Amino acid sequence: MNRQFGAFTASELYCPKCKRAQPVREKLLLVLPSGDLHEFLCTGCGASLAKRTVSGPSGPVTKAAASASPRTGARRGRLLN
Numbered sequence: 001m002n003r004q005f006g007a008f009t010a011s012e013l014y015c016p017k018c019k020r021a022q023p024v025r026e027k028l029l030l031v032l033p034s035g036d037l038h039e040f041l042c043t044g045c046g047a048s049l050a051k052r053t054v055s056g057p058s059g060p061v062t063k064a065a066a067s068a069s070p071r072t073g074a075r076r077g078r079l080l081n
């Protein structure tokens with residue numbers, strides 16, 4: 001029962017409606033080109049307590065994979081010849 005996160009991954013936030021720190025539920029709100037917009041909702045009353053944008057690593061990874069695969073093919077061809 002001792003969860004701590006270095007990054008901004010809140011498991012509890014203060015809710016002004018409940019007037020106490022409440023566990024929050026993370027919900028994907030929007031998918032943007034710059035990243036995914038997440039919203040933290042109070043599990044007690046459902047109020048929106050915070051928002052954050054998560055920029056996924058899918059962009060650079062996809063680029064690296066695309067540039068790597070032709071090289072692998074060329075090497076295979078050389079080895080076969």
Ligand SMILES: [Zn+2]
Pocket residue numbers: 015016017018022042043044045046047
């Ligand atoms: Zn609340």
